Amino acid sequence: xxxxxxxxxxxxxxxxxxxxxxxxxxxxxxxxxxxxxxxxxxxxxxxxxxxxxxxxxxxxxxxxxxxxxxxxxxxxxxxxxxxxxxxxxxxxxxxxxxxxxxxxxxxxxxxxxxxxxxxxxxxxxxxxxxxxxxxxxxxxxxxxxxxxxxxxxxxxxxxxxxxxxxxxxxxxxxxxxxxxxxxxxxxxxxxxxxxxxxxxxxxxxxxxxxxxxxxxxxxxxxxxxxxxxxxxxxxxxxxxxxxxxxxxxxxxxxxxxxxxxxxxxxxxxxxxxxxxxxxxxxxxxxxxxxxxxxxxxxxxxxxxxxxxxxxxxxxxxxxxxxxxxxxxxxxxxxxxxxxxxxxxxxxxxxxxxxxxxxxxxxxxxxxxxxxxxxxxxxxxxxxxxxxxxxxxxxxxxxxxxxxxxxxxxxxxxxxxxxxxxxxxxxxxxxxxxxxxxxxxxxxxxxxxxxxxxxxxxxxxxxxxxxxxxxxxxxxxxxxxxxxxxxxxxxxxxxxxxxxxxxxxxxxxxxxxxxxxxxxxxxxxxxxxxxxxxxxxxxxxxxxxxxxxxxxxxxxxxxxxxxxxxxxxxxxxxxxxxxxxxxxxxxxxxxxxxxxxxx
Numbered sequence: 215x216x217x218x219x220x221x222x223x224x225x226x227x228x229x230x231x232x233x234x235x236x237x238x239x240x241x242x243x244x245x246x247x248x249x250x251x252x253x254x255x256x257x258x259x260x261x262x263x264x265x266x267x268x269x270x271x272x273x274x275x276x277x278x279x280x281x282x283x284x285x286x287x288x289x290x291x292x293x294x295x296x297x298x299x300x301x302x303x304x305x306x307x308x309x310x311x312x313x314x315x316x317x318x319x320x321x322x323x324x325x326x327x328x329x330x331x332x333x334x335x336x337x338x339x340x341x342x343x344x345x346x347x348x349x350x351x352x353x354x355x356x357x358x359x360x361x362x363x364x365x366x367x368x369x370x371x372x373x374x375x376x377x378x379x380x381x382x383x384x385x386x387x388x389x390x391x392x393x394x395x396x397x398x399x400x401x402x403x404x405x406x407x408x409x410x411x412x413x414x415x416x417x418x419x420x421x422x423x424x425x426x427x428x429x430x431x432x433x434x435x436x437x438x439x440x441x442x443x444x445x446x447x448x449x450x451x452x453x454x455x456x457x458x459x460x461x462x463x464x465x466x467x468x469x470x471x472x473x474x475x476x477x478x479x480x481x482x483x484x485x486x487x488x489x490x491x492x493x494x495x496x497x498x499x500x501x502x503x504x505x506x507x508x509x510x511x512x513x514x515x516x517x518x519x520x521x522x523x524x525x526x527x528x529x530x531x532x533x534x535x536x537x538x539x540x541x542x543x544x545x546x547x548x549x550x551x552x553x554x555x556x557x558x559x560x561x562x563x564x565x566x567x568x569x570x571x572x573x574x575x576x577x578x579x580x581x582x583x584x585x586x587x588x589x590x591x592x593x594x595x596x597x598x599x600x601x602x603x604x605x606x607x608x609x610x611x612x613x614x615x616x617x618x619x620x621x622x623x624x625x626x627x628x629x630x631x632x633x634x635x636x637x638x639x640x641x642x643x644x645x646x647x648x649x650x651x652x653x654x655x656x657x658x659x660x661x662x663x664x665x666x667x668x669x670x671x672x673x674x675x676x677x678x679x680x681x682x683x684x685x686x687x688x689x690x691x692x693x694x695x696x697x698x699x700x701x702x703x704x705x706x707x708x709x710x711x712x713x714x715x716x717x718x719x720x721x722x723x724x725x726x727x728x729x730x731x732x733x734x735x736x737x738x739x740x741x742x743x744x745x746x747x748x749x750x751x752x753x754x755x756x757x758x759x760x761x762x763x764x765x766x767x768x769x770x771x772x773x774x775x776x777x778x779x780x781x782x783x784x785x786x787x788x789x790x791x792x793x794x795x796x797x798x799x800x801x802x803x804x805x806x807x808x809x810x811x812x
Contacts, residue, residue: 324356349393362388465507471500472511480515490807491771502606510580513604520592520603528592529553531607532585537577544639556593563590613643615692616739623741631738643738644685650734651727652679658730671726674714679727683707687731691739694746701728749808765808775807 263271331348350358362385366376475481483501485493495501500508520528526549533548534541540551552559558572563586566573576582585605592601611617612633620628629635631643658672686707687700695703705724714720736743756763763775 319360320353320356323359324352327352327355346393350389354392355389358388358392359385467499468504468507468511471497475500487771490773491767491769506578506580509578509606509608510582510584512606513584514606515604517602517604519600521599524603525592525598527607528585528589528603528605531605532559532582532589534608535576535578535582535585538575542640542642547639552589559586560590560594562586612640613689613692616643616688616742619692619739619742619745623745625739625741628739628741642681644681644688647688647731647734647738648679648681648684650738651684651730652676654730654734655679668726671723674719675708675723675727678708678711678713683727684731687728688735691732691735692742697728697732700732701725704728704731773807 261268266274331352334347363376363381366381366384367374483495483497485495487493495503500511502509502512518524529552530545530548533543533551536551540548543551555572558570561569562571562573562583566583573579573583573586588601588603588605592598592603595601616628617632617634619625620632620634626635630637631641631646633641655672655676658666658668659676661669663669683704686703687695690699690703701724704727705720708714708720708724708727714723753763764773766772
C-alpha cells in the first residue's frame with residue numbers, strides 16, 4: 215500500500231500526462247510520462263472527469279491518498295502501542311496470533327522434554343543436569359520455555375533473533391524460580407497439614423464430634439466463597455464495560471466519522487463478500503448495518519420528491535420505528551397512528567431536547583427523530599408531495615430463512631405465517647408458534663399425570679408461554695438448532711421469568727418445552743423440515759465421497775463449503791475398541807449456508 219501511494223505521488227508531478235478523449239489542453243495528473251490513460255469521452259462535458267470538475271476530482275484524489283496514508287500510519291501506531299502495552303504487562307503471549315502459534319509448538323516441545331526427562335531418569339545415561347531437568351512436569355517446562363522465548367523476541371532488537379546463551383540463561387532462570395516456588399508451596403502445604411494435626415483438643419472436638427457445627431461451618435464457607443465470586447464477577451464486568459467504551463466502534467467514533475463526512479456531497483461504502491456471497495461494509499464504525507445511531511445519522515446523497523406514495527410510506531416508516539406494538543398494525547393503522555401524533559412529531563422536530571421528547575419513547579429513537587424532522591418539513595410545505603426526501607425507508611423480511619423455505623417448498627401455511635401472502639395485518643410467526651405451543655400444552659395438561667408424565671410440566675408452563683419465550687428458538691430453527699440447543703435457550707428464558715426456582719424442575723420443564731416448540735415448528739413449517747432433511751442427506755452422500763459441498767448461486771457465484779470438522783464414534787468389540795471418524799459440520803451447516811444464499 216505504501217509503495218502504491220508513493221508511486222501515485224511521484225506520478226502527480228510527471229509532465230505531459232494526457233487522457234485520451236479529453237478536451238484539448240486538459241492535462242490530468244496521475245499517469246506515467248508519455249502514457250495515455252483510457253477514460254470516458256468528456257467532449258460533451260469539458261473540464262469534467264468521472265462526473266466531477268477536474269479540480270474537484272484532483273482534490274478528492276489527493277484527499278483520499280492523505281486519508282489512506284493516515285489510516286496506515288494510525289494502524290501501525292495502534293499496533294505498536296498494543297505491542298508495548300502487552301510487553302509492559304508481560305502479556306505478549308496472549309496476542310491472538312501468538313496463541314495460534316503456541317498451539318502448534320506446545321505438543322512437540324512437551325514430547326521432546328518428556329523424552330529427555332526419561333533419558334535423565336536412566337541411571338546409565340544420567341547426566342549432571344538430570345536432577346534439575348526433572349524437577350518440573352514437562353508441560354510446565356514447555357509453557358515456560360515458549361513464553362520466555364516469545365518475551366525475549368518481543369523485546370529484542372527487532373532483527374527476529376535472540377542469542378543462544380542469553381535465551382538459555384533466561385529460560386534456566388525462569389525454571390529455577392518456578393522450582394523454588396514449587397518447593398515453597400510443598401513446604402507450606404506440609405506445615406499447614408502439621409498445624410491442623412496439632413490443633414488444641416477443643417477445636418478438634420468441634421471438627422470431629424459436633425456434626426451440627428461442622429455443617430454450619432461448611433454452609434458459611436460456601437456462602438463466603440459465593441460472595442467472593444460475585445464480587446470478582448462485578449469487578450470483571452466493570453473492567454469489560456470500561457474496555458468496551460474505548461473500542462473504536464463506540465459512539466464517540468461513530469459521531470467522529472459522521473462529523474468528518476457531513477459536508478461531503480456523497481460517499482460510497484466498499485463491501486466485502488464472504489464465501490457465501492453475503493456483503494458486509496468494510497467501514498467498521500459508521501455504516502447502514504450498524505445500530506440505531508448509525509442509521510439515524512445516515513441518509514441518501516441524492517434526494518427524491520416524496521410523491522403521494524412516498525409520503526404514505528414515510529408515515530408507515532415512522533410507526534415501524536416507534537414500534538411498541540404499533541408495527542403490528544395494518545398499513546392504514548400505522549398511517550393513522552402517525553397522523554394522530556402530529557403535534558408530538560412537530561415538537562420533536564423543532565425542540566428535540568427541550569420539548570416533550572416524544573421521539574425518545576421509540577424503540578429506534580434516533581431514526582425516529584430523523585423521520586420526524588423530514589416529515590415535519592414535508593407537512594409544513596405548501597406541497598408535501600414535492601418535498602425532497604433523503605430518508606431511507608427500511609423494509610425487512612419476517613424471519614427470512616423460513617420465508618425462503620416456505621417459497622422453496624410451496625408451503626402456503628408457512629408462507630402465511632411469514633408474510634409471503636397478502637393480508638390486512640402483518641402476521642407474526644413468533645406469536646403463531648407460541649399460540650400453537652399453548653394449544654398443545656393445554657391438551658397435555660388435561661391428561662392424567664400417572665399416564666402422561668408431561669401433564670404436570672404442561673400445567674406449570676401453560677401460563678408462561680409467550681412470544682418472547684419461543685422467539686430465539688424459532689429464529690435459530692433455520693440454522694439447524696438441535697433439541698439440546700432449543701432446550702438450553704428455553705431454560706434461560708424460563709429462568710429469567712423467575713417462576714421456576716428448582717433447578718431440577720427447571721431442567722425437566724425445559725426439556726418438555728423444547729419438545730413441544732420443535733413439534734409446533736414442524737407442524738407449521740413442514741416443507742422447511744423436509745428440505746432441511748433432504749439437504750442433510752445430500753451432504754452425507756457428498757461427505758462419503760470425500761468431496762466438498764459446492765454449488766453455483768443464481769448470481770453465478772461459485773460456493774464451496776469449507777467446513778471439515780471430524781466427529782468420532784467409538785465401537786467396542788470383543789477384541790478391541792475402534793474409532794470411526796466422520797465429517798459432521800459439512801452435514802449440519804449445509805442447510806444453513808444454502809438458505810443464506812437465497
